[in-house]
Amino acid sequence: MDFMNSAFLYIVGAVIAVFVLAQSVFFLVRAVKRGRALGLSNKVMKDAAVSSATFSVVPSVPIVLAMITLAATIGAPFSWIRLSVIGSMSYETVAAGAVAGAAGEMTASVYAGIMWVMTIGIISGPLFNIFGLKKYQTKLAEIGERNPKWSKILIDALFMGIIAVMGGQYIAKGIAALAGTASESIVLGGEAQLLTLLTGAVLMGVFGVVIKITKAKWLENFALPISMIGAIALSVVYHGMF
Amino acid sequence: MKKDQGLMLNEYKEMTHRIGRMWTAAAMVLIFAVPLIFCLMHGVVPEWGSFLRGAIAIIPMYWAIGLIEVFNYSPMLGSGGTYLAFVTGNLLNMKVPAAQVALNKAGVSATTEEGEVLSTIAVAVSTIVTDLILILGLLFVIPITNWINADPVLSSVFDLSTGYVIPALFGALGVVFLSKSWKVAIVPSLLMILVFLLIPATYAVSGILIPVMSVLAVLIARWMFNKNMI
Numbered sequence: 001m002d003f004m005n006s007a008f009l010y011i012v013g014a015v016i017a018v019f020v021l022a023q024s025v026f027f028l029v030r031a032v033k034r035g036r037a038l039g040l041s042n043k044v045m046k047d048a049a050v051s052s053a054t055f056s057v058v059p060s061v062p063i064v065l066a067m068i069t070l071a072a073t074i075g076a077p078f079s080w081i082r083l084s085v086i087g088s089m090s091y092e093t094v095a096a097g098a099v100a101g102a103a104g105e106m107t108a109s110v111y112a113g114i115m116w117v118m119t120i121g122i123i124s125g126p127l128f129n130i131f132g133l134k135k136y137q138t139k140l141a142e143i144g145e146r147n148p149k150w151s152k153i154l155i156d157a158l159f160m161g162i163i164a165v166m167g168g169q170y171i172a173k174g175i176a177a178l179a180g181t182a183s184e185s186i187v188l189g190g191e192a193q194l195l196t197l198l199t200g201a202v203l204m205g206v207f208g209v210v211i212k213i214t215k216a217k218w219l220e221n222f223a224l225p226i227s228m229i230g231a232i233a234l235s236v237v238y239h240g241m242f
Numbered sequence: 243m244k245k246d247q248g249l250m251l252n253e254y255k256e257m258t259h260r261i262g263r264m265w266t267a268a269a270m271v272l273i274f275a276v277p278l279i280f281c282l283m284h285g286v287v288p289e290w291g292s293f294l295r296g297a298i299a300i301i302p303m304y305w306a307i308g309l310i311e312v313f314n315y316s317p318m319l320g321s322g323g324t325y326l327a328f329v330t331g332n333l334l335n336m337k338v339p340a341a342q343v344a345l346n347k348a349g350v351s352a353t354t355e356e357g358e359v360l361s362t363i364a365v366a367v368s369t370i371v372t373d374l375i376l377i378l379g380l381l382f383v384i385p386i387t388n389w390i391n392a393d394p395v396l397s398s399v400f401d402l403s404t405g406y407v408i409p410a411l412f413g414a415l416g417v418v419f420l421s422k423s424w425k426v427a428i429v430p431s432l433l434m435i436l437v438f439l440l441i442p443a444t445y446a447v448s449g450i451l452i453p454v455m456s457v458l459a460v461l462i463a464r465w466m467f468n469k470n471m472i
Binding site: 003008009015016017019021023024025026027028038040044045047048049052056057058060061062064068078081084085086108112113114116117120121122124125126127128130133141149152156157159161163165167169172175182183199200201203204205208220223224232235236240 | 254255259261262263265266267268269270272273274275276277279280281283284286287288289290292293296297300301304305306307308309311312313314315316317318320321322324325326328329330331332334335336338339340341342343344345347348351352353354355356358359360362363364365366367368369370371372373375376377378379380395396398399400404405406407408409410411412413414415416417418419420421422423426427430431433434435436437438439442443445448451452453454455456457458459460462463464467472
């Protein structure tokens with residue numbers, strides 16, 4: 001199955017990685033220039049960049065691991081390509097699994113089918129952006145101008161939807177696992193996941209209090225990644241307990 | 243690029259959309275070129291049977307999710323951030339939290355002019371970091387695979403669905419946003435815990451619940467806002 005790991009695919013992957021980096025740098029430079037024109041201080045912009053960079057390191061690890069896992073099914077270069085552009089570790093893993101499961105023996109022709117399905121499957125978001133995002137953002141900006149307080153609450157509430165589902169899922173799973181109210185296969189690992197979630201929350205809370213008391217602003221950038229690393233490290237212990 | 247400086251707000255926004263569309267279109271051409279050139283090089287056509295089975299399995303659902311994601315996340319990302327984030331992906335686990343953390347720190351919202359700038363910076367930097375780490379990962383792909391697979395504990399810690407990275411992320415992130423706006427958070431969070439406890443089958447569809455819950459959280463917040471509770 002050399003066709004999955006051919007030099008050609010690696011070259012295409014490199015071209016795409018360069019494209020994504022170029023686009024990011026382009027938008028970054030443009031945003032910084034705009035920020036200066038608006039009178040934003042370099043410090044505020046640098047803070048945003050540094051906090052985003054330090055935050056992004058830890059969640060990148062599972063993405064790399066997803067790439068490694070996928071490499072076994074669809075080859076290293078295509079899984080690299082898929083996770084670099086519109087990639088999402090959950091989508092790619094599910095999609096590759098579904099398609100590979102439907103495929104049977106892997107020939108170049110079957111592989112081509114997988115590539116097409118995985119490519120077509122991800123385009124609805126960007127397609128919408130090309131045709132409809134301007135309208136949508138204009139509408140949002142109107143709300144923001146008419147009622148700035150509500151606009152801020154609206155965005156908070158949208159984000160709370162994510163937090164409630166993702167956090168609530170692990171809390172419920174942990175409670176169900178500890179109480180034994182749901183079948184074991186569904187809540188597998190629930191106790192340790194709940195403890196990991198709580199550890200992350202407690203560490204972050206401690207950081208918040210320390211930062212407030214000591215006024216050590218520089219700590220803010222490290223609070224999230226260190227809380228996550230601490231929680232993940234302790235998850236090894238929790239995992240062994242259950 | 244020099245032209246951007248001192249542009250009026252509307253002109254700048256207009257430019258953002260034009261540039262964003264161009265980059266998005268270029269990205270689409272590029273990703274479609276991959277399977278196309280593969281087919282031409284190997285002189286094959288896709289095996290239609292497995293193509294169709296795969297397509298039916300994933301395309302309707304992921305097209306819907308992709309659209310919902312734009313509606314759900316673009317208010318938190320701003321225009322520039324949305325164009326960029328939707329080309330590079332990993333929204334829920336990376337781009338949206340990265341932008342929210344940066345905006346929260348500066349105390350501005352993504353729909354303001356300053357927020358637009360800061361969220362674009364956050365998404366761009368986050369993308370660069372992930373891309374560089376992916377390249378590093380690729381270099382070490384074989385040794386790392388062997389190391390993780392050889393260690394049963396490590397492989398379960400980093401497992402995508404039953405692992406611990408996502409709970410660690412949302413535990414830490416949850417505290418920040420719960421303490422910031424707990425009144426908005428409390429009802430959706432309790433409701434979600436209750437639903438998951440009473441109907442364990444919903445774990446499997448938690449991804450689909452996010453947009454549902456976001457809309458519900460907005461409705462609850464609106465009600466509280468109208469009653470002057472927040």
